[in-house]
Amino acid sequence: MKKFLLKAIAVSFTSSLFAQNDKPNVLFIAIDDMRPELNCYGESQIISPNMDRLANEGITFTRAYCQQALCGPSRLSLMTGMHPDGIGNYGMNSSNKIEWRDYRPGVTSLPEQFRNNGYYAEGFGKIYDNRLGIDEGYSWDKFTQGWKGAYSSPRAQEILATADSLIAIGEEPDIIRPAVDFWDTTDETYTDGSNTKLAVEFLQNYIKDEPFFLAVGFSKPHLPFVAPKKYWDLYDRNSIKLPQYANVAPGFTEYTLSPYKEIESYISRSIIDEDKTKELRHGYYACISYVDAQIGKILQALEDKGELQNTIIVLWGDHGFKLGDFGEWAKATNLEIDTRVPFIIRFPKKSMAGTKIATPIELTDIMPTLCDFANIETPSNAEGKSLLPLLCDQNAELRPFALTQYPRNGMAYSIRTQKWRYTEYVDKNTFETREQELYLIRDEILMEEENVEDLYPEEVARLSKMLHDYLETAPRWDGPAIPY
Amino acid sequence: MNSILKTLGYTALISIETAIVPKINAQEKPNILMFCVDDMNDWVGFLGGHPQTITPNMDRLASKGVNFTNAHCPAPGCSPSRNSLIFGIEPHNSGLYPFYNINNIEAGVIDSYYPLPLLFRNNGYYTKGITKVWHNPDNAYLQDSTWDEYSSHGDSNIQLIKEEGYYPDPYVKRLVACPGSNPLEDFMDYKNAMQAVDFLDKSHEDPFFLAIGFIRPHTPFIVPKENYDRFQVPIQEPPIKADDLVDIPIAGQSNAQIYVEIPMRRDGAWEKLRRGYLASINFIDDNVGRVMDALDKSPYADNTIIVLWSDHGFHLGEKRTYSKFSLWNEATRTPFIIYDPRGQNGNGLQCDESVGLINIYRTLCDMTGIEVPEYVDGISLTPWLDNPKLEMEKPAMTTWGRGNYTLRSKEWRYTRYFDGSEELYSETCDPNEWVNLANNERFDSIKDEFSKWLPKTEAPQVSSGLELYNVADADSPILNINSFLNNVSKYNAEGLQPPLYIK
Numbered sequence: 004m005k006k007f008l009l010k011a012i013a014v015s016f017t018s019s020l021f022a023q024n025d026k027p028n029v030l031f032i033a034i035d036d037m038r039p040e041l042n043c044y045g046e047s048q049i050i051s052p053n054m055d056r057l058a059n060e061g062i063t064f065t066r067a068y069c070q071q072a073l074c075g076p077s078r079l080s081l082m083t084g085m086h087p088d089g090i091g092n093y094g095m096n097s098s099n100k101i102e103w104r105d106y107r108p109g110v111t112s113l114p115e116q117f118r119n120n121g122y123y124a125e126g127f128g129k130i131y132d133n134r135l136g137i138d139e140g141y142s143w144d145k146f147t148q149g150w151k152g153a154y155s156s157p158r159a160q161e162i163l164a165t166a167d168s169l170i171a172i173g174e175e176p177d178i179i180r181p182a183v184d185f186w187d188t189t190d191e192t193y194t195d196g197s198n199t200k201l202a203v204e205f206l207q208n209y210i211k212d213e214p215f216f217l218a219v220g221f222s223k224p225h226l227p228f229v230a231p232k233k234y235w236d237l238y239d240r241n242s243i244k245l246p247q248y249a250n251v252a253p254g255f256t257e258y259t260l261s262p263y264k265e266i267e268s269y270i271s272r273s274i275i276d277e278d279k280t281k282e283l284r285h286g287y288y289a290c291i292s293y294v295d296a297q298i299g300k301i302l303q304a305l306e307d308k309g310e311l312q313n314t315i316i317v318l319w320g321d322h323g324f325k326l327g328d329f330g331e332w333a334k335a336t337n338l339e340i341d342t343r344v345p346f347i348i349r350f351p352k353k354s355m356a357g358t359k360i361a362t363p364i365e366l367t368d369i370m371p372t373l374c375d376f377a378n379i380e381t382p383s384n385a386e387g388k389s390l391l392p393l394l395c396d397q398n399a400e401l402r403p404f405a406l407t408q409y410p411r412n413g414m415a416y417s418i419r420t421q422k423w424r425y426t427e428y429v430d431k432n433t434f435e436t437r438e439q440e441l442y443l444i445r446d447e448i449l450m451e452e453e454n455v456e457d458l459y460p461e462e463v464a465r466l467s468k469m470l471h472d473y474l475e476t477a478p479r480w481d482g483p484a485i486p487y
Numbered sequence: 488m489n490s491i492l493k494t495l496g497y498t499a500l501i502s503i504e505t506a507i508v509p510k511i512n513a514q515e516k517p518n519i520l521m522f523c524v525d526d527m528n529d530w531v532g533f534l535g536g537h538p539q540t541i542t543p544n545m546d547r548l549a550s551k552g553v554n555f556t557n558a559h560c561p562a563p564g565c566s567p568s569r570n571s572l573i574f575g576i577e578p579h580n581s582g583l584y585p586f587y588n589i590n591n592i593e594a595g596v597i598d599s600y601y602p603l604p605l606l607f608r609n610n611g612y613y614t615k616g617i618t619k620v621w622h623n624p625d626n627a628y629l630q631d632s633t634w635d636e637y638s639s640h641g642d643s644n645i646q647l648i649k650e651e652g653y654y655p656d657p658y659v660k661r662l663v664a665c666p667g668s669n670p671l672e673d674f675m676d677y678k679n680a681m682q683a684v685d686f687l688d689k690s691h692e693d694p695f696f697l698a699i700g701f702i703r704p705h706t707p708f709i710v711p712k713e714n715y716d717r718f719q720v721p722i723q724e725p726p727i728k729a730d731d732l733v734d735i736p737i738a739g740q741s742n743a744q745i746y747v748e749i750p751m752r753r754d755g756a757w758e759k760l761r762r763g764y765l766a767s768i769n770f771i772d773d774n775v776g777r778v779m780d781a782l783d784k785s786p787y788a789d790n791t792i793i794v795l796w797s798d799h800g801f802h803l804g805e806k807r808t809y810s811k812f813s814l815w816n817e818a819t820r821t822p823f824i825i826y827d828p829r830g831q832n833g834n835g836l837q838c839d840e841s842v843g844l845i846n847i848y849r850t851l852c853d854m855t856g857i858e859v860p861e862y863v864d865g866i867s868l869t870p871w872l873d874n875p876k877l878e879m880e881k882p883a884m885t886t887w888g889r890g891n892y893t894l895r896s897k898e899w900r901y902t903r904y905f906d907g908s909e910e911l912y913s914e915t916c917d918p919n920e921w922v923n924l925a926n927n928e929r930f931d932s933i934k935d936e937f938s939k940w941l942p943k944t945e946a947p948q949v950s951s952g953l954e955l956y957n958v959a960d961a962d963s964p965i966l967n968i969n970s971f972l973n974n975v976s977k978y979n980a981e982g983l984q985p986p987l988y989i990k
Contacts, residue, residue: 171916
């Protein structure tokens, strides 16, 4: 009873703290494959003044986790507020592009709910993974993908043509397509700069009475690491650090890492030496600085429009990425480095500016949080929690763990508590345990250093029970999964 | 009977035996309607070379017949291309490499070649020629014996609307791109079309061979204002790589027509020229439509084979050049359609195999049952009219000067110049031909395979009757290269953008 009261007070306090007279606009920023290696996350390698500004004026969630470390399922989960098990989606297929809506007509998405409540929703770039559909007409009044192609420079064209020609005669090129490229050109040459221009124009020309839900999805720093030269020039190659853990950690099982070797669709792994590693990391950082500059332009346009103080800004990443960490160049695992994402909310009046919250949360929490904040009913399909109580009391008990999953060795579920990452591979139907991993995650490292499953049997048992208790009642799509 | 009399006027020995064929019933022989277009590249709807092009009439023809999407000229210049096509002999066999006024070629050199329309005439066809079937000055060559009727038409005092186009100062004829304000009747290609329309309106007892040679889209791009008005700026620029010439040997580089790029870049006129080119193609399309409409209304519609070709393509900035005279795709590739209304299985389909226009001679003979003179090069394409997917083993060859040959298969282009230098492009991976793979040894096997198709023997260049001779080749290796280098220096000295990079 006492606890209930406290909670009620907390909620009403939160509501007053963040009270909105009008319906706030929403600026919804998605970034592809960007791990939270930013200054606002206590790192120092990357130059990203605009994202740092957002963090300084907003709230940074330092333990935010995606629900599956792969573009398609992660984004669909976030946009519907449902776990992959709930929506029944675990992948996407470029040779079988679908519209997810055709398979899940009864689900209400985040922007759709805003549209249902008087908002105009428009999107640019990559919000959903287009292999699962862009959902125009439901999620969006209008959506522009604006894809300009991955490469533009003459050098890249040459590499591509030579590689393709070699493949055509049955030879194996070392570089199939460039994993990195720079070119002395304008931001608008590439997709993200071009979409930013469109988003800025959207803001400049917006005259509707309805509040807007503007979504801008950046395609970088996803491979290939291509950005205008000026962003490469921000970094000194020699000072780029090599990964701290470049080898497999003790106790990794055969399922811990992914069989999906993303980098190999660009270059042969045999040519990745120290110099190449630095070059790749350099490219990744340059891409983040490029995206950051685009975010700056949008923030400026919002400010120029006079709407900055009436707009809630959410910035998120769909999953992390391994830059040679554990010897890998990909995502698609349940490891901390692939599941942990950047997530920043800037409230219209800069409430709680500069706060960092370390409670493990999920990207499924975005939907209830935004609905809550805009005084909109959260759709019934949402599985996440509103984060507003956390803003008042950082120790508020929101959820026992953040959950991530990946279909591997049956289904691999991974739960993250303040201290532990526990991963269990189960039979998809019977939930029978197949394999277990336990990692003690140190806050200062945020990497799996060793699988300590054998050392902490009680923890394993406790966390396993917690997981199985959850799975017993968790929402689960009981029809066939969305095909991929 | 008639045909034998005509043959008497024709001195070649070879003609005697080929001309004596039994007179065939007029109803059984299909008529031929041949559209000869000048300098028209793939900027037509049915080849998809430019998104703004408007060619509904030619598109209609392409959709009825077999659309050869990968057709290549025998030579990238009007005179050598048409000499090859009309005589049915490739430059390396005839020695007719550059431009000629063939009336001035000394006796005995080309007398044994049988012009295609003459062969038809000698086989019972009534032949009608209009304007540029052959390269202009050659029209009069055997004119009386070749054609039952021939007429040539020019523009009548066209008043240029210079402010709506590009009129370079100092004047360069090849760069004029202006609409004309005159009525349609004053434009030569309209006259050409109406000649054909009148011909089709008349009743003909014998099967006919009607060849219409349009002048546009050859420069200057002077066509009615109406055609210009259909194209609004911005005109999309084709893909151009500023440093495209860097990986090309000097013999190839020197085919880039830099001297015309200087005034164009200086005046920022590229867009106006491209607009003029599109307008010119559109004007030709109107005129093709006029003739096709007349044919459709005539009693000949169901028994007339329609052939459409262009003598070669045209660069509009791609590979840093303008016009033709190169061995790259823009210059060698041409529209090519054959429509046989009597029913070919391939009608309505496209053939993506690499074919040479050199094959037109044998194909038309094959389709009409006319015996082909022995010397004639090429093959009959009738199997491809039946099945356009049939694989073509032999690459199409284009010759530009003695010793310079390019071989184009469906997937590759291999070029060897007179000095042994080479280019190799993967057309599937690099359709813009931006990356020369010839010096990458991993592609040696491909080059070896193509080498076997290069000419084993070369006829010496015919030395009399020479007209334009603007290529570096085995007979003149220096001149054109020096002039190219000189123009590159001028271009760069003026600081024009983007700069020209050469090796």
